[in-house]
Amino acid sequence: MIGKYVSILLLSIVFLALFTSTAFAAESDEISVSLNTVWTMMAAFLVAFMQAGFALLEGGLTRAKNVGNIMMKNLIDFGIASIAFWAIGFAIAFGAGNALFGTSGWFLNVSGDKVDTVFASLSWANIPLMAKWFFQMVFAGVAATIVSGAMAERTKFQAYLIYSAVITGIVYPIVVHWIWGGGWLASLGFQDFAGSTVVHSVGGWAALAGVIIIGPRLGKYGKKGEVNPIPGHSMSMVMLGVFILWLGWFGFNAGSTMGAMDLSFAEIAAVTTLAGAAASITGMLTAWARTGKPDVTLTAGAAIAGLVAITAPSAFVETWAAVTIGSLAGVIYVFAVILLDRLKIDDPVGAIPAHAFLGVIGTLFTGVFASPRLVEAVGVGKAGLVYTGNVDQLAIQLVGVLAVFAFVFPTSIVLFKTIKATVGLRVSPEEEIQGLDIHEHGMWGYPEQFVTQLPPSIAKHYPRARSANSALGMKIYHESEGIVR
Amino acid sequence: MKEIKAIIRHEQLEMVRDSLDQIGVKGITITDVKGAGQQRGFTESYRGATTIIHFRPKLQLTVTVNDDKLEEVVEVIMTNARTGEIGDGKIFISPIEEVIRIRTGERGPDQV
Numbered sequence: 001m002i003g004k005y006v007s008i009l010l011l012s013i014v015f016l017a018l019f020t021s022t023a024f025a026a027e028s029d030e031i032s033v034s035l036n037t038v039w040t041m042m043a044a045f046l047v048a049f050m051q052a053g054f055a056l057l058e059g060g061l062t063r064a065k066n067v068g069n070i071m072m073k074n075l076i077d078f079g080i081a082s083i084a085f086w087a088i089g090f091a092i093a094f095g096a097g098n099a100l101f102g103t104s105g106w107f108l109n110v111s112g113d114k115v116d117t118v119f120a121s122l123s124w125a126n127i128p129l130m131a132k133w134f135f136q137m138v139f140a141g142v143a144a145t146i147v148s149g150a151m152a153e154r155t156k157f158q159a160y161l162i163y164s165a166v167i168t169g170i171v172y173p174i175v176v177h178w179i180w181g182g183g184w185l186a187s188l189g190f191q192d193f194a195g196s197t198v199v200h201s202v203g204g205w206a207a208l209a210g211v212i213i214i215g216p217r218l219g220k221y222g223k224k225g226e227v228n229p230i231p232g233h234s235m236s237m238v239m240l241g242v243f244i245l246w247l248g249w250f251g252f253n254a255g256s257t258m259g260a261m262d263l264s265f266a267e268i269a270a271v272t273t274l275a276g277a278a279a280s281i282t283g284m285l286t287a288w289a290r291t292g293k294p295d296v297t298l299t300a301g302a303a304i305a306g307l308v309a310i311t312a313p314s315a316f317v318e319t320w321a322a323v324t325i326g327s328l329a330g331v332i333y334v335f336a337v338i339l340l341d342r343l344k345i346d347d348p349v350g351a352i353p354a355h356a357f358l359g360v361i362g363t364l365f366t367g368v369f370a371s372p373r374l375v376e377a378v379g380v381g382k383a384g385l386v387y388t389g390n391v392d393q394l395a396i397q398l399v400g401v402l403a404v405f406a407f408v409f410p411t412s413i414v415l416f417k418t419i420k421a422t423v424g425l426r427v428s429p430e431e432e433i434q435g436l437d438i439h440e441h442g443m444w445g446y447p448e449q450f451v452t453q454l455p456p457s458i459a460k461h462y463p464r465a466r467s468a469n470s471a472l473g474m475k476i477y478h479e480s481e482g483i484v485r
Numbered sequence: 486m487k488e489i490k491a492i493i494r495h496e497q498l499e500m501v502r503d504s505l506d507q508i509g510v511k512g513i514t515i516t517d518v519k520g521a522g523q524q525r526g527f528t529e530s531y532r533g534a535t536t537i538i539h540f541r542p543k544l545q546l547t548v549t550v551n552d553d554k555l556e557e558v559v560e561v562i563m564t565n566a567r568t569g570e571i572g573d574g575k576i577f578i579s580p581i582e583e584v585i586r587i588r589t590g591e592r593g594p595d596q597v
Binding site: 227228229230231287290291292293295297298334337338341350 | 529530531532533534535536
């Protein structure tokens with residue numbers, strides 16, 4: 001009896017398998033496009049969510065009086081990046097053009113049959129144009145938002161709006177064209193799988209230029225050269241931000257396959273998380289040895305640094321190399337933060353060490369650790385130093401990172417100097433002391449902490465609700481801001 | 486009438502409050518304060534740089550009592566706020582001229 005059921009079951013499984021396999025054969029193209037698109041879009045949504053991670057990380061590492069301002073910058077640069085990358089950025093980055101920039105495909109205004117000609121540089125990906133644009137647009141958002149944290153607590157809001165439009169509309173797309181858009185570095189075989197150089201170092205170098213021109217926050221460095229820490233106001237925001245970024249990075253790196261069919265995304269995700277994990281451990285140990293404590297924000301930053309470092313090599317290296325790269329990244333990050341403070345370069349969130357320095361170092365590591373197996377699978381450049389024993393690929397990587405620095409850093413210096421000379425780059429000292437929230441946006445990020453809860457006109461109707469009276473509110477405000485009136 | 490102003494550790498508050506409650510003291514005011522004393526400040530370490538925080542957070546407990554109750558209340562605060570380590574705080578006693586209950590407008594020692 002049971003044997004009968006089993007044979008019927010087996011028979012139906014065989015039929016089902018036969019039926020579905022014929023169906024697959026007929027529809028395999030469509031199904032691969034669908035799967036590739038679903039994966040790319042899911043990854044893109046994760047990358048978009050990284051904006052939340054950056055907002056929390058930067059908000060937590062700055063003071064309560066500036067929290068609305070920094071979160072606002074993170075929001076609006078994503079808005080600007082989306083529009084700029086739709087209008088001109090995508091065309092400059094991926095449109096057909098010359099070796100330096102694209103000149104076609106403005107406003108995504110391309111008829112269906114011409115998509116693979118105009119955007120030939122992305123024709124390798126078996127997904128619709130909108131999926132390609134969406135995925136690349138969220139990357140532009142990440143490049144832009146790196147700068148807000150480095151220049152936090154002193155940059156004029158207006159200045160930041162101008163910067164965001166220029167970086168996402170012009171500067172970032174040009175670098176993308178060089179490396180991913182069929183430009184001159186792509187022709188050389190430069191390896192940057194998901195953007196250690198393209199995305200992170202662009203944001204990082206722009207941040208360095210901005211911080212040099214705007215100068216340190218008031219009181220950060222004493223007259224005798226001492227470093228006064230200005231602690232961020234919320235470690236819970238910082239850590240939540242790091243977790244969100246870490247998750248988003250799986251979209252950032254593993255999604256850069258823009259396809260799911262060859263299954264390489266799983267390996268890329270594994271490599272990515274190993275580097276982040278290793279960096280968090282070595283960063284913590286380095287901070288512990290250097291400062292005597294397992295510093296919370298240095299460890300958080302080290303994890304990010306490891307993820308930045310693995311971004312370029314993520315599709316090119318084996319797991320052991322990822323752990324090596326991440327381990328070194330964590331150590332380098334902590335020393336870089338301390339070095340920048342020595343140089344009086346005030347970067348409240350450590351964006352320059354994480355994104356610029358580790359972006360460059362991660363890209364160079366690709367030329368060291370890229371394995372022949374994976375290089376063949378990706379089809380870009382050659383294997384790295386440890387396999388070939390020669391520096392061919394490493395030299396190309398070096399040319400790439402130097403070229404991007406030589407373009408982005410001076411351009412950003414000019415951009416920030418121009419902004420400084422026109423609308424102004426920095427808020428007044430009074431505004432900086434009292435907070436950008438109240439001066440730039442007319443409100444407090446945490447109003448109850450700073451001002452009375454109820455205006456007198458309302459309070460007089462609700463006598464029992466007067467407990468948080470204005471005198472107490474204002475006293476706390478003045479104390480927390482160190483203002484005596 | 487006397488005002489007893491005691492600077493105490495946060496962690497001793499519940500013991501002090503409970504024991505004051507047991508001897509019938511109803512009116513207690515506490516304020517978050519920061520200050521410096523023999524205990525000095527503490528070192529804070531953040532992103533590889535350190536700084537001295539000169540003012541430590543403490544609680545200021547204010548109790549107003551009639552003169553006959555003074556020593557008993559002081560004794561209770563002292564016993565319960567004491568850990569024996571530096572940083573237990575201080576008690577300040579000063580005279581009060583007048584006490585007025587806002588709701589009724591009544592005045593005098595009975596309102597303490």
